[in-house]
Amino acid sequence: MNARLKVVAMPTGWLTVDRSSQVYGRYFGQSIKVPVWSTAIVGAQKKIVVDTGIHDPGWVSDFVCPCDQAPEEKLERALKQYVGWSADEVDIVINTHLHYDHSGGNTLFKNARFIVQAKEWEYAGQPLPTQATYYQEFLIGREPLAYFRWQFVHGVADIVPGVRVVPTPGHTPGHQSVAVDTEDGVVLIAGDCANCMENIVDLVPVGIVHETLAEMGSLTRIRQIADFVIPGHDPNVVPGSAGIALPASARLPHVPVSG
Template sequence: MMQTWKVMALKMGELTVEKSTLTYNQDFGQSMVIPMWAVAIYGGGYNILVDTGIHDAQWVRNHVAPCSQEDDEQIVTALKEGLGWGPDDVDIVINTHLHYDHCGNNKVFKKARFIVQEAEWAAAHSPIPSQAGIYLPELFDSVDYFSWNFVQGDAEVVPGVKVFPTPGHSEGHQSVLVKTEEGRLCISGDVANLLVNIRENIPAGILTSTKDIFSSMQRVRQLADRILPGHEPSIQKYQTCGFPSLK
């Protein structure tokens, strides 16, 4: 029988945003406080990290949105307190995409190999104008180029952990499918910022393609039993089970 994995949600701070940036053409004028999630995958012979949070809360406050971050919401401290890991214990980093809040601490993981869609790498270095301010090349170019694995489409990372393209929020966005004891869990990144996106078929507000994100959300529903959305407030810090059902 194929190995099952454990997962842990690691909170990387909070943003205060206009809700309409999360729910397409809805909720204008409403503010919302949202968490930023990284996720550890462990218990199957490899230590895997999905996304790495923000690099500097003050930079976020100055350039994007109001931001708060507790001490244990910084990636190194979160990994130590949640799992007892140091940076060199991480074998694989999967970036769902390369926006600033998903790859901010990539450079910390000197011994890891990094996995991203080739289309996202290209888009990050030549973004559409509306996304130029949320790609910071120094956050991903600081990783040794030879540590990157550029994938095209569906790819098995290790047995029981796969990535699959979910474009729409960004051109090369991918999500992660993990075999767990509770079924197939999708670590969605921002194809679903919130649970309401995937349950009520409401796209995110920040998009490269509205058409693509509808198709991507449908693929998530087809593949996954449960979901851990990229900015869902109902998820708890260090949560390891009981993630929201899609069935």
């Protein structure tokens, strides 16, 4: 474990969605307001941000779903409030995947290196028609813009000591989660492999899923890795915290993270 590394969850807005989009086969017709989390990893060799939230609540409301964002939830302000960083100070941005609510703030980070699974990048260029709205090229910079420096990884990859990316496909083909070794155990920044703890504890896929079998395997993998989890949209995560402890009933024997 690494006593220096801290994980800090930051709220960057809210989406109003049908609750069935969060948990497959449950809660049809129930409206729910869910947070959009960005996460800072503090104390590493580099300043790291995982997922960058939404870019414009008006655009999201017009094209995807109702969206709210308080002034203090704009990512540049949240970074200052929770960890004291400016966007220009961030060295590395890890996108769990390239949906609009996880890459919307990418253009803020003009000095950062961006890390994504190669498979996710490839899929983002030609997604299924039913998922095309979630991928927006003007957000992720598929054109060779000078201030984007992309690093494409293939499978498990160590980013800096104590921080690694782990493939968790299902929600998207190239989805990845981020495992951080901390003094209290492994914090797993899940992205949308798990929208909420219910997905992990009950082993029920998220409602928007590209491949269900892969999603089930990824949820099982989380149970083998994590001590704490930051799900992509769980309102029970406390702002500024390192997420939610994985209940003992959901834990499996720990398996080392490897390719």
